[in-house]
Amino acid sequence: MDDLQFRREIYADPKSNSPEILKAKNTDPAKLKFAQEVEALDDKISNALNIPVPDDLCQTLILRQSLASHQQQKRKKYIRVALAASITLAIGLTVNQLQFSHAYDSVGDYAIAHVNHEAKYFSNSIEANIPLGALNKKMASFNGSFTDSMGDLLMAEFCRFDGIKSLHMVFRGKNSPVNIFVVPQSKHLSYKTVFDNHQYNGIVSSTNDSHIIVVGDKAEPLKQWQLKLQNQLRWFS
Known part of the structure; x- marks a missing residue:
């Protein structure tokens, strides 16, 4: 097996035990070293991706979602209250103006x-x-x-x-x-x-x-x- 073919096979499957791969490793120290390095890198990647999930992850996500929803509702409530206050003030000023501008003619x-x-x-x-x-x-x-x-x-x-x-x-x-x-x-x-x-x-x-x-x-x-x-x-x- 030539060098290019060997590298392709190892990249595709670092742990390959096909007869051709085993023969190449046993007859060529450079190929053996290359295969070992790729396999070690593959193990590191696998370990990095294998992160344990906390037992309370589901509850934590639900709590965060609830808090976010609560904050959003508070903002909406504040906006509604502020808008209502503005409308009330405007109505009050208008009524007061109307009271003193149109209720009397002398x-x-x-x-x-x-x-x-x-x-x-x-x-x-x-x-x-x-x-x-x-x-x-x-x-x-x-x-x-x-x-x-x-x-x-x-x-x-x-x-x-x-x-x-x-x-x-x-x-x-x-x-x-x-x-x-x-x-x-x-x-x-x-x-x-x-x-x-x-x-x-x-x-x-x-x-x-x-x-x-x-x-x-x-x-x-x-x-x-x-x-x-x-x-x-x-x-x-």
């Missing part, structure tokens, strides 16, 4: 509803720490400014009045907070210079294309507040 009704909605957040006892400069930065949006403080300012924030950007100020009053709104005039809301309900009185003055609305409880001297506004509120030309 400045007085709207102002009282706004005060009622936020009354629980303010009282005469809370700290007043808003300086005149901070207030006038906001008033600049309406082309106006205060020349002096009108009293203890509890809050000054932009708000939506009939969907229009407005300024809502809350001052410490005689018995309870006094609310003052600066609202750009809108054709959608009618107004009277005086309005009230069972709890609040309100007065409205109009200047520089804005309504100045003062709302307070029945004991508050609103005319005095209106006079302060006339004396201390200046409008830019």
